[in-house]
Amino acid sequence: xxxxxxxxxxxxxxxxxxxxxxxxxxxxxxxxxxxxxxxxxxxxxxxxxxxxxxxxxxxxxxxxxxxxxxxxxxxxxxxxxxxxxxxxxxxxxxxxxxxxxxxxxxxxxxxxxxxxxxxxxxxxxxxxxxxxxxxxxxxxxxxxxxxxxxxxxxxxxxxxxxxxxxxxxxxxxxxxxxxxxxxxxxxxxxxxxxxxxxxxxxxxxxxxxxxxxxxxxxxxxxxxxxxxxxxxxxxxxxxxxxx
Numbered sequence: 481x482x483x484x485x486x487x488x489x490x491x492x493x494x495x496x497x498x499x500x501x502x503x504x505x506x507x508x509x510x511x512x513x514x515x516x517x518x519x520x521x522x523x524x525x526x527x528x529x530x531x532x533x534x535x536x537x538x539x540x541x542x543x544x545x546x547x548x549x550x551x552x553x554x555x556x557x558x559x560x561x562x563x564x565x566x567x568x569x570x571x572x573x574x575x576x577x578x579x580x581x582x583x584x585x586x587x588x589x590x591x592x593x594x595x596x597x598x599x600x601x602x603x604x605x606x607x608x609x610x611x612x613x614x615x616x617x618x619x620x621x622x623x624x625x626x627x628x629x630x631x632x633x634x635x636x637x638x639x640x641x642x643x644x645x646x647x648x649x650x651x652x653x654x655x656x657x658x659x660x661x662x663x664x665x666x667x668x669x670x671x672x673x674x675x676x677x678x679x680x681x682x683x684x685x686x687x688x689x690x691x692x693x694x695x696x697x698x699x700x701x702x703x704x705x706x707x708x709x710x711x712x713x714x715x716x717x718x719x720x721x722x723x
Contacts, residue, residue, distance in 0.1 A: 509565035510598035515606030516560045518551055518576045518589070520643030522709045523654065526611065527551055527558025530645030531581020533611070535560045540571040540592050550580065555644045559606060566597050576609045579645065584715050585615040614659075614713030615641045616704050620687075623717040630695060630721060636663040636677065637687040638702040638715065648684045659706050661686040666699040677702065695722040 518526040518533040526533045532550040539546065546564040553559060564572070575590040589609050601607050620637040621627065627634065640661060641647060642654055650656045656679040665673040677688035686704070701716040 509567040511563045512566055512595060512598055513561070513563050513600040513602060514547070514595070515600075515602040516551065516562070516574060516576075517558065517606055517608045518578060519608050519610045520646070521610060521612050521711055522706070523642035523646045524555040524644040525551065525553075525558040526576075526579050526644050527553045527555045529555055529581075530579035530615070530643075532558065533576045533578025534580060536575045536577075537562070537564060538573050538575075540573040546572065551576075551578075555646060561606075564595070566595065568597065570595050570597075574607060574609060576611065578611070579615065579643070581645070582615045582617065584617060585613070585713055587611060587613055611643050612711060613643055614704050614706060614711050615639075615643060615645060616702055616713035616715040618700060618702050618715045618717040619685075621700060621717055621719045623719065625717075625719045627692060627698075627719060627721040628723065630723060631691060631693040633689050634692040635687060635689045636675065636700050636702065637680070637685060638663075638677065638704070639684050640686055640704045640713065641684050643711075648679075650679055650681070656686075658708055659686070659704055661702065661704045663688055663690075664701040664703065665690065666701065667694070667696045669699075692721055696720070 516535045532552050534550050537547045547562040549560045551558045551560045572595045573592045577588045578586050589611050617639040620635050648654045648656050661677040663675050675688040675690045677686040680687050699718050704713045
């Protein structure tokens, strides 16, 4: 009886086993660089001058956080640069919250996109999220204050800037003449008066005044609007008035 050599069969079996093990082995995660930026509509990036924007990168399907940080740098180039480790094409969700230096005006914006292992996301400035809205900060009256000596005039003043904190000035890059700012006054929860606010001549400042005749709990709501790109910002201050 003819005998067949066992060695070739053993070699084939080992090769098959090795191929099976290789196919079953998990792929190694690859560091994938990502550059994140948050742009303000009609202006620049949100960076140091506005306190930056907090970025969270996560898996869109599970919510697992892959990286987080804050954008930093001058408004013309502010960014958050990081690396995430992924082993397959991954749908990534990016969320930005800011500006952190203007908490009363901070908003969230998010977006999802596919990211490939080892393929840097940095073309065209990177992954850019766009934030819509102006930054409004009521300066007068001071929140939680008390106004005495009625009847009397009440000055309402606010700071209004672009979403990146870029200044609003008469005749400047972001011309104060292109903004509509007004104050709405509520007494005990009911609207009682509205007054237009005009540029004061100081950078990003708008003000208006009205007569305050009766005591009570008041809320001054300042609304700024830029018709050119349909952006709006709102802030408020609560105060009390009495004798």
